Amino acid sequence: MPGDRFYITTAIDYPNSVPHMGHAYEKVVADFYARAARARGRRTHFLIGLDEHGQKIQEAADKAGVSAQAFVDEKAGIFEHLYQLLEVSNDDFIRTSEERHHSFARDLYSKVRDRGDIYKGFYEGDYCISCEKFLTPTELVDGKCPIHDRPTTVIREESYFFRLSKYRDQIRQHIEANPDFIFPDERRNEILSRLDGEVRDLSISRSTFDWGIPLPDDPEHVLYVWFDALSNYYSALLQPNDISADFWPCDCHVIGKDILWFHTVIWPGMLLSAGYELPRQVYVHGFILDKDGRKMAKHLGNVVDPLEVVREYSVDVLRYYFLRSFSSGKDGKFSMADLEERYHSELGNDLGNLVMRVAKLVQTKLGGAVEVGGDNAELADRLPPRQTVERFFRAADAREHNRALEELWEYVRAANVYMNDRAPWRINDPAELAAVLGAGVGALRVIAHLLEPAMPETARRVADTLGFALGPIDDLDGPAIPCQVKVAEPMFPRRESEKKERGGKGGGKSSGDVDPFAKLEIRVGRIESAGDHPDADQLFVLAVDLGEGENRSICAGLREHLKAEDLIGRKVMVLANLKPAVLRGVPSAGMVLASDRSDGAVIPVDPGNAEVGELITVEGIEPAPKKKLSKSNFEKAPLLVANGVVTYRDQPLRSSAGEIRCDAEDGATVR
Ligand code: MSP
Numbered sequence: 001m002p003g004d005r006f007y008i009t010t011a012i013d014y015p016n017s018v019p020h021m022g023h024a025y026e027k028v029v030a031d032f033y034a035r036a037a038r039a040r041g042r043r044t045h046f047l048i049g050l051d052e053h054g055q056k057i058q059e060a061a062d063k064a065g066v067s068a069q070a071f072v073d074e075k076a077g078i079f080e081h082l083y084q085l086l087e088v089s090n091d092d093f094i095r096t097s098e099e100r101h102h103s104f105a106r107d108l109y110s111k112v113r114d115r116g117d118i119y120k121g122f123y124e125g126d127y128c129i130s131c132e133k134f135l136t137p138t139e140l141v142d143g144k145c146p147i148h149d150r151p152t153t154v155i156r157e158e159s160y161f162f163r164l165s166k167y168r169d170q171i172r173q174h175i176e177a178n179p180d181f182i183f184p185d186e187r188r189n190e191i192l193s194r195l196d197g198e199v200r201d202l203s204i205s206r207s208t209f210d211w212g213i214p215l216p217d218d219p220e221h222v223l224y225v226w227f228d229a230l231s232n233y234y235s236a237l238l239q240p241n242d243i244s245a246d247f248w249p250c251d252c253h254v255i256g257k258d259i260l261w262f263h264t265v266i267w268p269g270m271l272l273s274a275g276y277e278l279p280r281q282v283y284v285h286g287f288i289l290d291k292d293g294r295k296m297a298k299h300l301g302n303v304v305d306p307l308e309v310v311r312e313y314s315v316d317v318l319r320y321y322f323l324r325s326f327s328s329g330k331d332g333k334f335s336m337a338d339l340e341e342r343y344h345s346e347l348g349n350d351l352g353n354l355v356m357r358v359a360k361l362v363q364t365k366l367g368g369a370v371e372v373g374g375d376n377a378e379l380a381d382r383l384p385p386r387q388t389v390e391r392f393f394r395a396a397d398a399r400e401h402n403r404a405l406e407e408l409w410e411y412v413r414a415a416n417v418y419m420n421d422r423a424p425w426r427i428n429d430p431a432e433l434a435a436v437l438g439a440g441v442g443a444l445r446v447i448a449h450l451l452e453p454a455m456p457e458t459a460r461r462v463a464d465t466l467g468f469a470l471g472p473i474d475d476l477d478g479p480a481i482p483c484q485v486k487v488a489e490p491m492f493p494r495r496e497s498e499k500k501e502r503g504g505k506g507g508g509k510s511s512g513d514v515d516p517f518a519k520l521e522i523r524v525g526r527i528e529s530a531g532d533h534p535d536a537d538q539l540f541v542l543a544v545d546l547g548e549g550e551n552r553s554i555c556a557g558l559r560e561h562l563k564a565e566d567l568i569g570r571k572v573m574v575l576a577n578l579k580p581a582v583l584r585g586v587p588s589a590g591m592v593l594a595s596d597r598s599d600g601a602v603i604p605v606d607p608g609n610a611e612v613g614e615l616i617t618v619e620g621i622e623p624a625p626k627k628k629l630s631k632s633n634f635e636k637a638p639l640l641v642a643n644g645v646v647t648y649r650d651q652p653l654r655s656s657a658g659e660i661r662c663d664a665e666d667g668a669t670v671r
Contacts (some may be wrong), residue, residue: 004041004042004043005042005043005044005045005246005247005251006033006034006037006042006043006044006045006251006252007044007045007046007047007237007247007248007249007250007251007252008030008033008034008037008044008045008046008047008250008251008252008253008254009030009046009047009048009233009250009252009253009254010026010027010030010047010048010253010254010255011026011051011253011254011255011256011259012048012049012050012051012094012096012229012232013049013050013051013079014050014051014054014056014057015050015051015052015057015071015072015075015076015078015079016056016057016059016060016075017060017075017298018075018078019078019079019082019306020296020297020298020303020305020306021288021296021303021304021305021306021334022256022287022288022295022296022297023079023082024082024086024306024318024322025285025288025322025326026254026255026256026285027048027083027086027088027090028086028088028318028319028322028323029254029285029322029323029328029401030046030048030088030252030254031046031086031087031088031089031090031319031453032323032396032401032453032454033252033254033283033396033399033401033453034046034089034090034453035089035452035453035456036393036396036404036453038089039449039452039453039472039473040393040472040473040474041472041473041474043246044091045091045092045237045243045246045247046089046090046091046092047090047091047092047093047094047232047233047236048083048088048090048092048093048094049092049093049094049095049096049232049236050072050075050076050079050093050094050095050096051096051225051229051232052068052072052076052095052096052097053096053097053211053212053213053222053223053225053228053229054132054211054212054225054228055129055132055206055208055209055211055225056129056130056132056225057071057072057211058209058211059129061211068211069097072095072097076095080093082306082307085307085310085315086306086310086315086318086319087315087319087456087457089456092236094232094235094236096213096228096229096232100235100236100238100239100240101231101232101235101236102213103235104231104234104235104238105213105223105227105228105231105235106213106215106216108231108234108270108274109204109215109216109223109227110216110217111273111274111275112162112270112273112274113217115273115274115275116163117162117163117166117273118160118161118162118163118204119160119161119163120158120159120160120161121158121159121160121161121201121203122156122157122158122159123155123156123157123158123159123161123203124154124155124156124157125154125155126140126152126153126154126155127152127153127154127155128145128147128148128150128152128153129153130145130147130148130150130299131145131147131148131258132225132226133226134155134203135152140152147258147295148297148299149299149300150299155208157206157207157208158207159203159204159205159206159207159221159224160203160204160205160215160218160221161201161202161203161204162201162202162204162227162269162270162273163201163273164199164200164201164202164265164266164269165198165199165200165201166269166273167268167269167272167273168195168199170272171195171264171265171268171269171272172192172195174268174278175188175191175192175195175264176192178280180280180281181264181278181280181281181282182260182264182281182282182284183281183282183283183284183329183399184284184328184329184330184399186329187257187260187264187284187329190260191260191261191264191265194261194265195265199265202224202227202266202269203224204223204224204227205218205221205222205223205224206221206222206224207220207221207222209222210222212224212225212228213228226262226266227266227270230262230263230266230267230270231270233250233253233267233279234248234276248276248277249276249277249278249279249280250279250280251279251280251281252279252280252281252282252283253267253279253281253282253283254283254285255282255283255284255285256284256285256286256287257284257285257286257287258287260282260284263282264282267279283329283399284329285326285328285329286326286327286329286330286331286332287331287332288326288331288332288334289331289332289333289334290302290304290333290334291333291334291335293333296334304334304336306318309321309339312495313339313343313495314457315457316454316455316456316457316458317339317343317347317492319454319455320342320346320347320405320454320455321338321339321342323401323402323405323454324342324346324402324405324406324454325338325339325342325402326402327402328399328400328401328402328403329399343492344492344515344516345516345636346409347491347492348492348649349516349636349637349638349649350409350412350413350416351412351447351458351491351492352490352491352492352649353416353638353640353649354412354415354416354419354444354447355444355462355465355466355488355491356488356490356491356640356650357419357640357667358419358437358440358441358444358466358667359465359466359485359486359487359488360488360642360666360667361419361424361425361437361440361665361666361667362437362440362441362466362485363485363487363666364665364666364667365424365425365427365433365437365665366433366434366437368484368485368486369482369483369484369485370434370437370438370441370482370483370485371434371438371480371481371482371483372438372441372442372445372468372480372481372482372483373442373445373476373478373479373480373481374479374480374481375480376435376438376439376442376480377435378422378435378436378438378439379438379439379442379443382418382422382439383411383414383415383418383439383442383443383446385411385442385443385446385476388407388408388410388411388446388450389446389450389473389476391404391407392404392407392408392450393473395407396453401454404450405454408447408450408451411443411446411447411450412447415440415443415444415447416638418439418440418443419440419667420669420671422436422439423596423668423669424436424437424440424667425596425597425598425664425665425666425667425668426596426597426598426599426600426668427598428598441466441468441483441485444462444466445463445466445468445476446476447462448462448463448466448468448470449470449471449473449475449476450473452470458491461491462491464486465485465486465487465488465489466483466485466486467483467484467485467486468481468483490649490650492649493649493650494620494621494649494651514624515621515637516633516636516637517618517621517637517648517649518621518622518623518624518625519624519625519626519629519633519637520575520577520625520629520633520634520637521575521576521577521615521623521625521626521629522573522574522575522576522593522615522616522653523546523547523573523574523576523613523614523615523616524546524571524572524573524574524607524610524611524612524613524614524616524655525544525545525546525547525552525571525572525573525574525576525590525592525612525613526544526545526569526570526571526572526612527542527543527544527545527567527568527569527570527571527572528542528543528544528545528551528568528569529542529543529551529568530542530543530564530565530567530568531564532559532564533555533559533583533584533586534584534585534586535584535585535586536555536583536584537559538557538559538560539555539556539557539559539583539584539586540555540556540558540559540564540567541553541554541555541586542554542555542556542567542592544572544574544590544592545612546574546576546590546612546613547611547612547613547614548613552574552576552589552590553586553587553588553589554574554588554589554590554591554592555583555586555588556591556592556594556604557602558592558594558602558604560602561601561602561603562603567604570604570606571606571607571608571610571612572592572593572604572605572606572607573592573593573604573605573607573616573660574590574591574592574593575590575591575593575629575634576590577590577625577626577627577628577629578590578591578628578629578631578634579628579629579630579631580628591634592604593605593639593670593671594670594671595641595646595662595664595668595669595670595671596664596668596669597663597664597665597668598664598665603663603664605646605660605662605670606661606662607655607657607660608655608657608658608660608661609655609657609658610655610656610657610660611655611656611657614655614656616653616654616655616660617653617654617655618648618649618651618652618653618654619651619652619654620651621648634671638669639653639669639670639671640667640668640669640670641662641664641665641666641667641668641669641670642666642667643666644661644662644663645659645660645661645662646659646660646661646662646670
């Protein structure tokens with residue numbers, strides 16, 4: 001069981017430029033964990049901020065022709081604005097130029113000095129201003145910093161040193177004794193092997209510029225920016241209210257892999273020297289890479305602006321993409337095609353579709369009122385929440401947020417399957433209907449609660465539409481609650497620009513970016529003959545004219561519902577590219593699309609006056625039918641009845657004769 005409080009931090013960003021994707025990614029990852037902790041009722045403190053001192057900032061300010069303070073003040077607004085927009089739920093925002101930070105950093109320095117761990121020396125070395133650190137000759141690649149691909153500057157100066165070497169063994173023992181101290185293992189092993197080698201003392205002051213915190217005992221020197229910056233994790237707990245006793249040691253420092261050594265060796269060394277407890281965990285995420293596998297970085301000119309993605313999609317779509325697409329702790333390539341694919345399939349077709357159909361069914365069948373939770377046996381038996389909740393948080397505790405979301409999506413899909421199986425549009429018994437739709441809304445209540453750490457806005461919208469409140473996870477175990485369901489608005493609509501992009505031929509998109517509907521080849525056919533299958537009671541064997549010159553043989557499970565003579569001469573819609581199969585000895589090349597109605601009837605969808613052979617389309621989706629479609633490919637493009645029309649993601653299916661109509665209830669599926 002997790003403890004009752006949780007303190008989580010991110011790296012504090014350098015505001016030498018505007019924030020980019022890597023900054024946004026890290027804050028969203030940390031936010032997921034902060035929100036997940038709050039959802040379980042843990043008292044949570046979440047800190048982010050800015051690392052405002054040092055040579056790099058001084059140089060950027062000089063270039064802009066303003067004072068360093070004015071420079072960082074302006075940038076701070078931009079960073080804070082982005083993080084608010086991204087719904088990063090930080091409780092505090094520390095800036096290292098604040099006095100509350102200065103006073104603790106000085107204090108920490110004094111404690112380390114009083115411990116006898118600071119001495120004056122002379123340093124000469126290759127300094128990377130972008131990293132704000134000295135590089136050893138083995139770290140240089142072709143005389144350049146490997147991260148920034150820039151030449152280093154030789155710096156030779158008198159400075160104060162911190163006896164980091166003294167703490168090497170203690171740090172190594174700590175890492176060995178605490179397997180969770182560094183996540184993931186790959187990074188832990190990297191540090192352990194570096195700790196086998198020599199650990200050099202650290203130069204912790206500079207005297208060639210003055211944008212920093214002057215040393216209390218030698219104001220000609222300012223504190224080295226890293227010694228200064230690392231102490232933010234503690235300084236922020238002291239003022240305005242001292243909450244350090246509640247929240248130190250920190251439960252989780254979230255950082256990128258480039259600053260691993262600072263957080264797992266230097267910071268622990270400083271804390272050991274000054275007599276503070278060590279943090280419980282350093283969580284190390286990978287880099288966001290561009291499509292060529294290079295780190296996204298301002299100086300490489302390959303950054304995608306997070307705001308652009310937010311404008312094109314939404315905050316939650318970007319958050320979801322970060323959390324689901326990049327494996328925890330690993331590098332990942334940022335791909336708009338992947339984002340687009342997930343937008344359609346996981347968000348639109350899995351989640352959006354579930355919300356839409358459940359809301360519509362509760363409206364049409366129950367007038368919008370449904371009771372949820374309590375001892376609904378349908379929910380408990382068919383979609384038991386407990387297992388999913390436990391797996392979700394187990395993954396979150398193991399810092400595997402992408403796996404937590406996978407668990408959640410298993411549940412979303414199971415809820416869609418449940419709706420198909422129980423087909424509430426066909427149920428007329430009021431008690432059964434209340435139980436089944438209560439289970440549908442109940443499942444969405446579980447989903448919204450687990451979704452909140454990743455997609456807070458979407459979770460709120462789901463809750464608002466279905467009429468329940470979002471609260472701690474434990475609420476799910478409470479008594480039944482009445483819900484008043486509203487009309488659902490599409491949550492992940494087809495985007496305007498996408499309609500335009502795909503309207504043109506080809507669309508210039510990669511194959512991963514094909515909408516699931518585009519892969520379907522639904523054609524109008526006419527049934528020329530119908531006879532009983534020799535070996536399967538439910539099947540007809542049909543000969544269907546699809547305008548191909550030769551009729552196709554298709555087996556259709558309609559015998560319980562219709563007579564052969566009702567079918568002959570009738571126009572139907574056929575999924576023409578379904579992988580051919582042999583059903584009990586009879587070949588079948590395609591599937592007749594039908595919908596089930598509340599009176600129990602299953603009827604083929606009537607394409608009206610459309611021409612035989614004609615392709616059925618959805619506006620804005622350029623057809624790109626697969627040669628041989630699998631059943632699971634078909635299921636990825638759910639077709640639903642809404643207001644008497646067959647729709648795909650709220651858009652009508654069309655032929656040249658107009659919208660495809662279907663005499664079945666709202667929410668019924670076509671399959
Ligand atoms: N100021 C230091 C951190 C001090 S913490 C006491 C710093 N700042 S930074 O602005 O360069 O980076 C802030 C965080 O963003 C770091 O954790 C860094 O790893 C992360 N990222 C910067 N670019 C990144 C990607 N392309 N991808 C993912 N995160 C990366 O380092």
